[in-house]
Amino acid sequence: MDMSFSPEDAAFRRDAREFIARAMPPHLASKAAVDGHFEMSEIMEWHRVLFTKGWVAPAWPVEHGGPGLTATQRFILGEELALAGAPGLSPFGLSMVGPLLMQFGTEAQKRRFLPRILSGDEVWCQGYSEPNAGSDLASLRTRAEDDGRGNFVVNGQKTWTTYGQYADWIFCLVRTDASGKKQQGISFLLVDMKTPGVVVKPMLTIGGTPAFAETFFENVVVPKENLVGPLHGGWTVAKALLGHERTMIGGVGASLRALARVKRIARATTRGGAPLLDDPEIAAKIARLEVRLRSLEMANYRTLATAALGHAPGPESSILKIRGSEIQQDCFELAMELMGHDALSWHETEGAVPPLEAWVPSTYCYNRATTIYGGSNEIQKNIIAKLILGLS
Amino acid sequence: MHFELSADQKLLKETAASFAKRQSPLTRARELRVDPRGYSRELWATLGELGWLGLAFSEAHGGLGGSFVDLSIVLEELGATLVPEPLVPSVVLAGGVVAQLASRAQLEQHLAPMIAGQRTLALAHAERDGRYDPCWITARAERRGDSYRLDGEKVFVLGGHDADALIVVARTSGAAGDRDGLTAFVAPPDTPGVQVSPIATLDGRRAAHVKLDGAELPVSSRLGDEGAAGPALMLALDRAAAAACAEGVGVTRAVLEMTAEYLRTREQFGVKIGSFQALQHRAVDMFIETELVKSASIRAAIALDAGEPTEAAWAVSLAKAQLGVGGKYVVQQAIQLHGGVGITDEHDVGLYFKRMHALMSSFGDEAHHVARVARSPLFTAGL
Numbered sequence: 001m002d003m004s005f006s007p008e009d010a011a012f013r014r015d016a017r018e019f020i021a022r023a024m025p026p027h028l029a030s031k032a033a034v035d036g037h038f039e040m041s042e043i044m045e046w047h048r049v050l051f052t053k054g055w056v057a058p059a060w061p062v063e064h065g066g067p068g069l070t071a072t073q074r075f076i077l078g079e080e081l082a083l084a085g086a087p088g089l090s091p092f093g094l095s096m097v098g099p100l101l102m103q104f105g106t107e108a109q110k111r112r113f114l115p116r117i118l119s120g121d122e123v124w125c126q127g128y129s130e131p132n133a134g135s136d137l138a139s140l141r142t143r144a145e146d147d148g149r150g151n152f153v154v155n156g157q158k159t160w161t162t163y164g165q166y167a168d169w170i171f172c173l174v175r176t177d178a179s180g181k182k183q184q185g186i187s188f189l190l191v192d193m194k195t196p197g198v199v200v201k202p203m204l205t206i207g208g209t210p211a212f213a214e215t216f217f218e219n220v221v222v223p224k225e226n227l228v229g230p231l232h233g234g235w236t237v238a239k240a241l242l243g244h245e246r247t248m249i250g251g252v253g254a255s256l257r258a259l260a261r262v263k264r265i266a267r268a269t270t271r272g273g274a275p276l277l278d279d280p281e282i283a284a285k286i287a288r289l290e291v292r293l294r295s296l297e298m299a300n301y302r303t304l305a306t307a308a309l310g311h312a313p314g315p316e317s318s319i320l321k322i323r324g325s326e327i328q329q330d331c332f333e334l335a336m337e338l339m340g341h342d343a344l345s346w347h348e349t350e351g352a353v354p355p356l357e358a359w360v361p362s363t364y365c366y367n368r369a370t371t372i373y374g375g376s377n378e379i380q381k382n383i384i385a386k387l388i389l390g391l392s
Numbered sequence: 393m394h395f396e397l398s399a400d401q402k403l404l405k406e407t408a409a410s411f412a413k414r415q416s417p418l419t420r421a422r423e424l425r426v427d428p429r430g431y432s433r434e435l436w437a438t439l440g441e442l443g444w445l446g447l448a449f450s451e452a453h454g455g456l457g458g459s460f461v462d463l464s465i466v467l468e469e470l471g472a473t474l475v476p477e478p479l480v481p482s483v484v485l486a487g488g489v490v491a492q493l494a495s496r497a498q499l500e501q502h503l504a505p506m507i508a509g510q511r512t513l514a515l516a517h518a519e520r521d522g523r524y525d526p527c528w529i530t531a532r533a534e535r536r537g538d539s540y541r542l543d544g545e546k547v548f549v550l551g552g553h554d555a556d557a558l559i560v561v562a563r564t565s566g567a568a569g570d571r572d573g574l575t576a577f578v579a580p581p582d583t584p585g586v587q588v589s590p591i592a593t594l595d596g597r598r599a600a601h602v603k604l605d606g607a608e609l610p611v612s613s614r615l616g617d618e619g620a621a622g623p624a625l626m627l628a629l630d631r632a633a634a635a636a637c638a639e640g641v642g643v644t645r646a647v648l649e650m651t652a653e654y655l656r657t658r659e660q661f662g663v664k665i666g667s668f669q670a671l672q673h674r675a676v677d678m679f680i681e682t683e684l685v686k687s688a689s690i691r692a693a694i695a696l697d698a699g700e701p702t703e704a705a706w707a708v709s710l711a712k713a714q715l716g717v718g719g720k721y722v723v724q725q726a727i728q729l730h731g732g733v734g735i736t737d738e739h740d741v742g743l744y745f746k747r748m749h750a751l752m753s754s755f756g757d758e759a760h761h762v763a764r765v766a767r768s769p770l771f772t773a774g775l
Contacts, residue, residue, distance in 0.1 A: 001461050001694055002694070003694045003698075072393065260774070260775055264775055277772075283763075283766035284766055286771075287762045287765040288717075290765060290771070291710050291713040291762065291765060292684070294688070295684040295687050295718075296684065298687035298688055299683055301393060301687075302687060305396070316683045319679070378673070381672065381673045384679060385672035385673070389655075389666075389672070390652065390666075391666035392666070
């Protein structure tokens with residue numbers, strides 16, 4: 001056993017850190033310093049910086065424009081980006097529809113879509129959830145019907161569509177057959193957001209940030225060439241993502257950064273003139289969070305080491321999403337607690353509280369999403385109970 | 393970075409697992425609860441023959457020169473069936489102090505027979521008022537010509553009821569809490585003025601309270617220089633804490649398996665109780681804590697082998713604190729999911745429950761190690 005990174009990997013980490021510090025434009029860097037909310041235009045600006053460097057899609061194969069990094073280097077790059085507070089890129093093109101197209105798409109689809117995902121010329125969003133199909137995704141009802149002229153006609157509604165208002169394309173799960181088992185009549189369809197009949201209504205999150213939308217489809221005509229994988233085979237296509245790399249899923253880098261912010265707040269906040277951090281009870285509270293985070297970090301390292309050997313992820317990888325999302329929430333919950341009445345503040349009013357704290361209330365609120373998105377923690381637990389513990 | 397076991401380590405793991413299963417299954421731990429010794433000298437000798445008692449001692453100390461990771465592999469497997477032989481108290485704790493301080497002749501006299509499985513040692517260091525502070529020692533050792541006179545009281549000397557020699561840590565100078573001024577001695581338990589009172593511990597094992605009342609020990613029984621035992625004591629306690637974590641990994645693993653099996657077979661309301669989502673999610677939380685306890689334990693073992701003191705102490709405290717939270721969660725929920733049968737002494741889940749609590753309360757509890765994490769230079773590094 002060995003916990004150290006090789007000299008090559010350590011050098012890669014230095015390079016990555018230097019590059020990020022050098023390449024981040026000042027207006028992004030100043031926002032990163034306070035972990036403020038990045039607008040979509042800022043996220044795409046950073047996307048293009050990483051694209052130019054060749055690092056925008058670390059996990060993509062070289063033939064599709066990936067940088068050919070090892071699993072360990074990909075992990076290091078992801079961790080350095082998180083530790084630097086760089087804008088989080090939209091995952092929908094790079095990490096979701098892109099890899100699915102590589103696996104299930106036609107040559108024409110790959111040529112048409114992959115280069116523009118990589119360059120950021122086209123922004124993607126995900127059309128899975130519906131008002132009545134959240135955790136029970138397979139009960140989705142958005143229909144795609146064959147018009148007999150080489151098209152599907154799509155009708156229905158998707159919701160909680162992250163970045164829907166900015167997206168050029170949406171990848172959807174749609175019902176193409178309602179007769180059999182509900183998982184069997186679903187197809188995976190790519191829809192141009194500019195098609196007549198697509199209507200997007202943006203929604204704010206509880207963090208006060210624009211990220212979500214409702215997406216309505218009314219007689220939207222989609223050419224059949226936009227079907228990915230077999231007709232009625234969409235459930236299998238969507239599920240394929242579950243087997244993908246999990247080394248970043250726990251958000252450990254982001255939580256390490258958040259924990260440092262917690263400590264800095266505890267050091268800067270005084271009570272009766274003394275820093276909160278000098279209070280053993282407060283320090284112990286922070287240390288308890290660190291204990292949990294460092295254990296998760298080790299579980300993450302174990303997952304990484306397994307991935308680096310090219311082996312399938314071990315059972316420890318399945319806990320990363322659950323505990324990682326909880327710890328992300330707990331970091332900001334503790335920050336709020338330490339802030340005292342500063343926790344009443346809202347980022348709309350600049351200068352009301354120290355910059356260190358300005359975005360904490362918004363992030364605390366928004367982070368309630370971490371245990372919900374990507375399959376709620378309850379759904380994750382159902383899966384582990386069944387697949388790992390053999391309970392059903 | 394890799395966490396794969398080497399071919400030798402895989403073999404060690406298999407050997408230890410098969411040894412535990414055949415030579416000391418859970419039924420043995422249960423039977424030995426009523427034995428005044430609580431373990432067997434024959435099996436202790438077998439452990440010596442297998443080389444496990446000397447596994448993590450350097451060759452200069454008469455050991456095999458294995459790593460702490462190697463030792464952890466054995467302890468995890470022995471922990472899974474609650475093998476009651478006093479490996480951690482005798483080898484890691486008392487043996488650890490001896491190895492660091494003893495002269496060549498003392499190693500030959502005290503450590504070699506223990507490594508061979510012929511003798512056991514116990515460390516008498518803790519005092520009632522000191523809680524888990526290793527340096528909170530008020531027992532005095534006063535030099536009188538060619539001997540020392542020892543006075544004081546030691547509590548919860550693990551394995552002390554039956555040890556062939558006690559390693560006593562007493563103060564030759566300074567005040568309670570001082571790192572300097574601590575001196576270690578080898579004391580045969582029948583030394584006049586040494587009173588060993590055996591006590592039962594909650595996990596069905598044995599320990600002792602030790603009273604020192606004018607016990608005379610020759611200068612030749614002193615380990616290392618006068619007043620210089622503090623660092624050796626602290627390192628031995630850290631290694632013992634990490635060893636408890638490794639054993640705890642075996643406990644959580646066994647308890648999780650046992651509980652999942654129960655959920656898969658027990659029927660109520662006409663169905664397997666494992667079909668209930670409330671119980672499934674509880675079992676998954678147990679699984680999560682089991683993986684976290686294991687992850688933290690691996691970090692501690694690796695850090696001890698790497699030998700950077702600040703990092704090692706930090707990693708040990710992370711792991712022991714994680715055991716205190718996660719290990720406790722696993723055994724408590726195991727009882728809950730077993731229901732009424734889990735409360736009976738007949739059922740094995742209670743044995744694991746109590747062993748976990750013994751591990752949690754030894755070598756620093758959760759609060760102690762959390763406080764140590766908060767005091768570590770690494771806590772505020774790079775802010």
